[in-house]
Amino acid sequence: MFRYGFILAVAMAVFWLAMSGYFKPMLLILGVISVVMTLWMCARMKILDEETAPYLYVPLTLSYFIWLGKEIYKANIAVVRAVMSPEMKISPSMVRVPIAGKDDMSATMFANSITLTPGTVSIDIDEDSILVHALLSEMAVAEDFIEMGDRSGFAVGERS
Amino acid sequence: MILLSLISPELIMAGREAVTATSTMDIDWPMVGAWLRAALAASSILMGLFFVFAGTIGVLRLPDFYTRIHAAGMTDTLGAEMVLLGLMIQSGFTQTTLKLLMLSFFLLLTSPTATHAVAHAAHRAGLKPKLGDYRAKSIDEIRAKAAKRGAS
């Protein structure tokens, strides 16, 4: 718990310095007060755990976002082509995608990635599967999501 | 060896003088770099604007709620990110770029969550998605319908 509190404090201090850009004593003191107050509130709510301070996985997550950017670009082109064409041939369909990861974090990341890719939206989520609505029927293939599930699980630090 | 090391700075300086003496072509390199940067920023912003407008048109055109989500997602992801990337290229390595980076990261985190929340609420409220193949009406069909309505 103290470990994650320390990580959270460092992250919040870096965030304060990056956003304010001033190094005057008064503003620094105000920043210290804010960080301590937030830490105290977090400790009181008992949420100082790995889910609150996932900053150790930031490099992994950023490298995952680079891969996701390529996927988003491809999906965007497909959706633009479908929407802007005059006859607008779309075929909305639903599919259930099984979740590969076990913990909540990787499931959240997976559902977020599905929603972030245009053309697929995660509508409902339960214990072991996600209900996905797709704009085109060729996007609604459950096997296509396996790679995304593996990579998103890896990006938030799941080692299976 | 030590002697060489003592000499070498002067040698390098001499070489630099020679280089500056020979390159007398009048190319304003900072200006060329600035134009390249401006072109890069402008193309990025224009591409982002294209996706923003495609998303808007999709939200207006698509037939039912669940399909409109996809068009809105298009605006949120590539449209917003490309516009912010263009602004980042304009501002260079400053604190402004850091803020823009933070803003794009926030958008990338919050927009899918909000989209999922809206879709999930609609699904739980019992809004049924229209499935199957869909084709927009052509202009002749719309005209025929309007003519029939006008006749009756």
Next chain:
Amino acid sequence: MLSLTTSLVFAAAEASSTVQAVSRVKFSDLINMSHFNLAVAFALLVSMALLIGRLLGGPTLYDRLLAVNSFGTKTVLFLCVFCFVIGRPDGLDIAILYALMNFIATIAVLKFFSYRALGVSIHEGVFQTEEGER
């Protein structure tokens, strides 16, 4: 070896001084892109105005919420571009704040319409509706 290191150090010093000389000329002094940015801001306003059509004529509540959410994203972009038009990047803080508030407002409205109350924890309690328990 020594000569190599000295020359390297010298070259690095030279390079850093030239880089500083280049970076002293600001990009905004060389090319003024504020007119382009103004045009982009107007284009964003046009797309926001188009979106009002869906906001007013959306058949269901969720269409309207989606339009409001998309409108908020475009407002954030407009704020960013407008800060560059007037040349005061301080306004980006407002854009960040608006992005976060847009998200929170969407969630709050949805929660209110789902539960008819804001102070409800989604982890505890069972809601009696017409269809049964949720």
